[in-house]
Amino acid sequence: MDAHLPPIDPIKDQHPLGDHRRRVARERRERMRERLIAATMDAYRKNAGKRRPVIDDVIRAANVSRGTFYKYFDTLDEVLAEIGRTTASEMLQSFERLFEPLDDGAVMLATGPLMALARAAMDPAHGAIVSHADLVDRINGDDPRRQLAFRSLNYGREQGVFQFDSIEAAFDLVIGTSVEGARRISRTGQLNGACIRETVVMILLGLGMKLPAARIAVAIAWQRLQDASEHLHWWKPVAPA
Structure with missing residues (x-):
């Protein structure tokens, strides 16, 4: 009976899982970018009328590491440009x-x-x-x-x-x-x-x-x-x- 079963297409079986993982990773990256942008805006709000915010203010507001920030932006000016x-x-x-x-x-x-x-x-x-x-x-x-x-x-x-x-x-x-x-x-x-x-x-x-x-x-x-x-x-x- 096994001889009559259709052959398994490994590519078809793997694509849905691969697509799902890529989509999840993309959504995770987008959420982190949004989180860093929101943290930047919060840092500017808290420092309104005071000194210019720096990256340390942003990563503290976002509760992330400096390394995480640099995975998405090289400078604070890049965040401002996106905003x-x-x-x-x-x-x-x-x-x-x-x-x-x-x-x-x-x-x-x-x-x-x-x-x-x-x-x-x-x-x-x-x-x-x-x-x-x-x-x-x-x-x-x-x-x-x-x-x-x-x-x-x-x-x-x-x-x-x-x-x-x-x-x-x-x-x-x-x-x-x-x-x-x-x-x-x-x-x-x-x-x-x-x-x-x-x-x-x-x-x-x-x-x-x-x-x-x-x-x-x-x-x-x-x-x-x-x-x-x-x-x-x-x-x-x-x-x-």
């Missing part, structure tokens, strides 16, 4: 979701700072690291956040709602106010929707808008954020006041 890429990608996806049907430059521009400030309050670790000079300095010409801000600024100027000559100066106003606001909010941990909106109104005033129009633009942008909050994994309920 920057992730942050930029998330913001780009959120912008596309929020603004695909929108043609109002003021509302488009207002949403960037609103997202940055709201997330700093809702996710203090994220706010601490994105407002740190180490990461702010990485917002260069190719960064999607810079490109989105420039697009909104140009669009608003073309529509006549913004008044400025130097787009670099306008960009510095937007980024500088957003970063300083995020830094302050991440330190206090206060989730004050009214203060966040007022900060962005002041940005729009600095770009040449009148107060009533600036408040309307911010109110519309804030409402769009709340309407899309189910797609923002970091969003938490905010009191309307």
